[in-house]
Amino acid sequence: MFSDVLLKALGMDWELHRPFLQKSEELTQLLKISEDPKAQKYFRSPVSETLDNYIIKSNFYSNEYKESNLKPMTVEPTDDDDQAKSLDHPAHISEKRVGSLSVIHLHIDDPLVTQRAMAIALGNLYHDDLDVDLSDVAGVLAAAAALGFKQLMEGCGTIMLKSINYRTVCQYHLAASKYHQEHVVLACERWLELNLIPELSMHIQLREMSSELLQKILKSSRLFTYNEFSVYRNLSYWLFLQLNPQMQLMPSHSTVLSYFNSLPKTCSFLETDDGQIYAPLFSSVRLHGIIDATNIQDMRIMNIIPQSWMVNLLSQHYLALQEGGDMTSLKQFNVSAVRQGFIVDDEPHYHSEILSLHGFHFELRAIRQDTENHTYQFYMQRLKPGDPILSFRQCERHTFSMRPDREVCYSITVQYLHKGEHHMETTGTISHKFGLGEKTSKSQVISIDNLKKPIYVSYSLMFPPS
Template sequence: MHNQWSHLSSRNMPFRPHTRLTLITSHNSHQISTRSVWAHSLCQRTQAGHTNRWQLAGALGSDLLGQAQVRRAEEFGDKSANRKIKSADPMTLHWHEDATSCPQSPLPQLIHPLSAGRRTRLCKDVTWSSKPDTPEEQFNILSRRLTQNAKPDAVLECLGVRWELHCSVLSYSDILSKLYTNSKRQRDVQLQERAATSKHSKVNRTQCERGLVSRKWHLSGPLILRLPVKDASINKEALSFALRTLYDPEERPSEWGEAVLSTAALLGMSNLLEKCLKEMLANISSLTVCSFHRVSCKLKETVLQRACERWLELFLVTELSFHIQLRDLPFDLLLKTLLSPRLFTSNEYEVLRAVLCWLYLQLNPLRQTLPAHSTIITFFSKETAVFLEQPQGQKYVAIFQALRIHGITEWQHLQELQNIRVLPESWLLHILSNHYHTLYRGGDMVLTDFSKQAIRFGMMLDREQVCCTQTISIHGFYFLLQAAKMGESDTYSFSIERLKHWDPAVCQSSVVSRPYSVRSDRSVCYHITVQSFASGEWQEHSSGAVSQEFGLCKRRSRSTPFQIEGLSSPILVTFALAFPF
């Protein structure tokens, strides 16, 4: 092997007297020539599209400009129609050693990650999705389609938008019809005054002709109706929907709620108002009950207001207390619900938990999620002063006075009451002393008002349930609450049965941790309330206050069955019990 001068080196390097010449072997020369050919093939540029830039044949993964253009193209939308265009695939290329494609090339090659042997530029179809129409565009499209692009008779200026209306639909809105009539009367008066003025004035013929043309244009042009909006709940979406119902009564909004109801009341659309009320009555839930009650009070819709209050009596403890919307419940409405004799709860402790959760959300208004019960207990336990004795807690005293805390008899729950710094010590002392004296007297309770002092227990029957039972313990006495369906009919039977403390229905662990009374007879005053949904409303059935002696023998241990016909699920049953002297 002999050495020779490289033509490339001699051509590119100018001759200098003190420059050292470099010898390159023939093998290195062959590698450089191969590399030059391969690089030359990559530098060939092709045009992508008529207006796009020139691009390299093999797209680089570091082509930031090309990737930026692709991203901008994806963000740009065309609302006229869905179009399919060819766009460069922005998928990133990666380095790969491929000896077969260029065996003598020492440089790594760029290939597509999905196809190692393919250098061609991949393309894909990009479908542009049009943006949703604005509320005013939705109204214009519908009105022009149904009126066949007829000229508008009036233009409503409301919420910063001009809504083109026609006389044929204005009669469905009392307010719009009144505005149109008044505006037309004012324009007629102005035209008459202008005509009288031009008749007695000395003007030339050209000016008279111009006046006639002007009067003719004003007479045939659309009237301008201005409707101010002071209610913050009314938005463009609700107004657009209300105006669309003038042309198509089958239109439906994205959500029936305060905005639609307020808009219907503003425009005086009685049909839409009744339809909205009907939809809202059928969709009262934990997510909507607070907002529905607020708008019903604002618009004085007593039917919707009573329906929301009735729903709260049934589901405040069992449903709303497990949703963050509990924080939107007003103080007065909560107090009214707690004082209602139809309030449904599984036991008195659950009512206390719901009130503590509501109070925690009132004191922490920025919280967006429902807290765990342990978090609530920790929050109130770390306070050094009693909450209800502080100026901040004085306004909540009425809420806790409405609770039947004397009905909380489990020792774990009583210990929790002592740990949280909410109730005054005088309240706790009164509750614990009453429990002690009741146990000492064999279960006799000091009753002044049975309807407000009876201890409540509840159960719910679903469609699939035929029988439901619950074992309870009150001051050493055990009872079995029963609700059962009688055969295939829609008749249900409700009863109370006294249990011996060694009865199999009584959990043995409960007997160990709870007191039990050996008293043979126990005078009990009870009240059974059954609430079920039928004929589109909640119906209530009551047994009234019943007094009975419950003994340990089988003949005297069971109450008279309370039977009701025509019930449909869900069925909410409340047993209220008290032990008089």
């Protein structure tokens, strides 16, 4: 069977077959208002081979279509053949054809719809089973949307859900948002909430995140981060990549530090005309939770945030030390609590980290209790001065409060992804007086069965006025 429909789109002529176009709402409507078939002269581009490959897979056309499309076609010369043609004329790159066809025109003004993506989308009109490679899926979704090919759009969404990673997440989120694939948008955002800091921030694809999406993820209560400086560091890298689009590899920390330090020192970057638009992003950082002197020194050298922000940060630290740890300027736990987290993704049955804040030190623990049922317990415990788990530097150089008890608002949150679905368990916000005795030094224990690795564990705490 020879083609009986000629689609003109994206500067190309696409040979199609009327019975298979019913899956496309847009092409079906165009056919209804098209003129009767008549002799047409048109051109076949090399890109048409992509479409041919998909059509040939259809049992109905496997022999006849293949033979007719691989056979060279000749046409009688016409008067206009001798006329001069511009360099971009199809005659310079395409094979000339003639046939009796209905001609339809589809205007597409979408940079995501490439000729290859359109060829793949049109080719899938001929098959019940989806045939799309991962590398093409975002573009094919765009082409399917232009064609009104709902079955293909749903199929692309399914492929995306199964292949979200640091290479694809930003591209998928952009395409899914534009073409109303809300389940894909949600899955991408859930992935970013867990993996923005530990994974995407280590790769050049970080530059693909829009500022709007980045701010949304940073403000999410589900965001996983190792600590508050990790959020600042991620933002500074993202900003560096926006300002240096020629970079092809992820920069080192010293490169980012040197770049921002080389900028004029008359004011901070966020106070410049070019930097003001990024201020809302950096206001998402919980600066009061950055307490390591080395990290604060790096922030001072970079000179990204205003001097007034740095002064406020140091003032809060000083006042908290003077007031026995009280964080009097912080009111809302969900947006102010200091966070620290780790990922359980290896064999050891025990994970421990130290969180130090304003003279109080806590051990954050994750313990595997049952190998068969994948049961883990999570809790935190206040440490005494000189506790064996503390390093020599922590014992010798860090401040220790001798208060017998310290009221703490805290939460423990455990998250993981399984078969593309997000799971979260949390203690919620709890208030507890942590003492130095065995009975009072320990938080509530959260025990969870059937956990799937990697496990993202977050501890958040805040010291209310006492």
